[in-house]
Amino acid sequence: MRKIREVLRLRAAGRSQRQIAASLGMGQSTVGDCLTRARLAGIGDPAELDDAALECALYPPKPAVPAQRTSAGSIAALSSRFIGGRRSLAAWKSLRQSA
Secondary structure, rough: HHHHHHHHHHHHHHOOHHHHHHHOOOOHHHHHHHHHHHHHHHHOOHHHHOOHHHHHHOOOOOOOOOOOOOOOOHHHHHHOEEOOOEOOOHHHHHHHHHH
């Protein structure tokens, strides 16, 4: 969080992305990513936030991925429909209708 705060402070002081990257020993793309995240999060002055709040604002948790609809039984049933390494047309049609 320390470097992120410094990136935001230097940007507020009018430094360019290239100057910030050079002075902090970071890549320009890393600085750009940090500035983009701060802009999207609406962060103006990082001094207003503590480290936990700043991290949560810049790197929000990813949404949960819904569980797959397949079960062990349906996988076994599907695998029994393979014919010589190829799936029959009737098997594909029934699979599409059940989905």
